[in-house]
Amino acid sequence: MTGIIGRSEDAKVLILPISKEDVANGCVSVGVGSVSLSLRPSAGDPDSLTWVSGPPGGPSMLFVGLGERARVNAECIRKAAGHAGRALIRDQLAAVQVSFEWLAVMPLKACEAAGAWMEGWTLGTYAFERYKATVKERVVPPVYLDIEGTFEAEEQVRLARIRAEGTMLARDLANEPPNALRPETFARRVQKHFADTLVRVEVLPASSLELQGMVGVLAVGRGSVHPPVMIKLTYCTDPAQPLIALVGKGITFDTGGISLKKDYNISDMRMDMAGGAAVVGAMEILSRSDASVNVVALIPAAENMPGGNALMPGEILTYANGLTVQVGNTDAEGRLVLADALLYAHRLGAAEVTDIATLTYSCTGALGSKYAGVFGDQHLVDAIREAGERVGEKVWQLPLAEEYDRYLDSDCADLCNVSSVPEAGAITAALFLRRFVHPSMKWVHLDMAGLKEVSSAAGYHAPGATGYGTRMLAEWVMRRATLHAGRRRCDEDDCD
Numbered sequence: 001m002t003g004i005i006g007r008s009e010d011a012k013v014l015i016l017p018i019s020k021e022d023v024a025n026g027c028v029s030v031g032v033g034s035v036s037l038s039l040r041p042s043a044g045d046p047d048s049l050t051w052v053s054g055p056p057g058g059p060s061m062l063f064v065g066l067g068e069r070a071r072v073n074a075e076c077i078r079k080a081a082g083h084a085g086r087a088l089i090r091d092q093l094a095a096v097q098v099s100f101e102w103l104a105v106m107p108l109k110a111c112e113a114a115g116a117w118m119e120g121w122t123l124g125t126y127a128f129e130r131y132k133a134t135v136k137e138r139v140v141p142p143v144y145l146d147i148e149g150t151f152e153a154e155e156q157v158r159l160a161r162i163r164a165e166g167t168m169l170a171r172d173l174a175n176e177p178p179n180a181l182r183p184e185t186f187a188r189r190v191q192k193h194f195a196d197t198l199v200r201v202e203v204l205p206a207s208s209l210e211l212q213g214m215v216g217v218l219a220v221g222r223g224s225v226h227p228p229v230m231i232k233l234t235y236c237t238d239p240a241q242p243l244i245a246l247v248g249k250g251i252t253f254d255t256g257g258i259s260l261k262k263d264y265n266i267s268d269m270r271m272d273m274a275g276g277a278a279v280v281g282a283m284e285i286l287s288r289s290d291a292s293v294n295v296v297a298l299i300p301a302a303e304n305m306p307g308g309n310a311l312m313p314g315e316i317l318t319y320a321n322g323l324t325v326q327v328g329n330t331d332a333e334g335r336l337v338l339a340d341a342l343l344y345a346h347r348l349g350a351a352e353v354t355d356i357a358t359l360t361y362s363c364t365g366a367l368g369s370k371y372a373g374v375f376g377d378q379h380l381v382d383a384i385r386e387a388g389e390r391v392g393e394k395v396w397q398l399p400l401a402e403e404y405d406r407y408l409d410s411d412c413a414d415l416c417n418v419s420s421v422p423e424a425g426a427i428t429a430a431l432f433l434r435r436f437v438h439p440s441m442k443w444v445h446l447d448m449a450g451l452k453e454v455s456s457a458a459g460y461h462a463p464g465a466t467g468y469g470t471r472m473l474a475e476w477v478m479r480r481a482t483l484h485a486g487r488r489r490c491d492e493d494d495c496d
Helices: 074-090 101-105 110-124 151-175 183-193 206-212 215-221 267-271 274-288 334-347 361-367 378-391 402-408 425-434 470-492
Strands: 003-005 013-018 027-030 035-038 049-052 060-065 096-099 143-146 200-204 229-236 243-248 250-254 294-304 316-318 324-326 350-357 372-376 395-397 442-447
Touching: 003 151, 013 074, 049 074, 060 074, 074 110, 110 143, 110 151, 151 183, 151 267, 151 274, 151 470, 183 200, 183 229, 183 250, 183 274, 183 294, 200 206, 206 215, 206 229, 206 334, 215 294, 215 316, 215 334, 229 274, 229 334, 243 274, 243 334, 243 470, 250 267, 250 334, 274 294, 274 350, 274 470, 294 334, 334 350, 334 425, 350 378, 350 470, 361 372, 361 425, 372 378, 372 425, 378 395, 378 442, 378 470, 402 425, 425 442
Parallel strands: 003 143, 013 060, 013 096, 096 143, 243 294, 243 350, 250 294, 350 442, 372 395
Antiparallel strands: 027 035, 049 060, 200 229, 229 294, 316 324, 372 442
């Protein structure tokens, strides 16, 4: 899959993104040979594709709807590109050229449009077919982007490819069947992927977890014959900056443990490590972008299984910070392992930390499948929201309601891992995590349970894992690093 700035004489298809206003009068003028065409009014609607046969010997034309002109943004372009890319693969077409001639009257720079198109095109043509015996050949045609060949446009396209490939790495990991991705094999996959890069990967086995007092990861993983691990990735190219930590839940399969899930089909619980996959993908983006950052990623990985040695409801765990936790339900295991990682992030010296997890069904019930819930320190919440808007990954802030904190009270421990009241499940889960965040460390929590997968192709999403959070986390880290670097320069110059 290549994105090339410039024109192709051999292109068999000319793709023209258009807005609703471009076909408001039912007629659109095409710059190639100044051809006027009559199109149905809906041709400019979002997600619409309209094929038009070209002149003899010339390319066919594919009009891709973007919606209302005033609302066209990078996300519209990404979705349109993914939709178009799948159509061209389906029809086995050769090289294509994309014309952005209408963008001059839209609120988007041509170089930004080029990057967004490449990102959506790459993500939209993704498919996870590793385990199919017979796979129809999928040829993704090279795409030529017809804009002025400036360095800025070429750089936007290069970074877009990196963002998309980091997201596809996260998708690949989350799509793996549970028998192919145990905690230790997850760790080996990460080690192999980052070998010979600037990302240093360290795997803490069960023996090291015991020494570190990581009781949550050990307890959750006790019921499985496949031992838990903590995966630690470090990418430090500017140690003068404060350390930023990314924490991703890595439950490679969640049966619920002794509190067994009652759903008919829980096969998607292989994606209970989608938060961990997003963290891996974000580190891929940061390293390949040559970002000047100081970041550590932590993934507590375990299988939550029933068994003779499994964690039992009613057990009390004593964490490294001295807090005792009564386990009211073993299916609320994500917060148990994240607590270890949050404590470890502080011991490593993190100044800011974001954790991301498929944590609660409650958040899905509240926000659906388009928004992740976000909690935490307000300035970090605002930064995460802004990063998400830039890459098309949405969040919605939910409150850390103090009056719900007592729902976690336990008669025989400092707190329980589940609420005593059947309400506000996503909020009480966040309040539980907050107990393990050191006061010196700024923190934000993302509950992405409803966004880990889609059932059918749409926009730049293919069926299966979405890779949600990957691009947002990388964008957040880079923008935080830029902010910290700016403050440091200001301090060095004795600025106010």
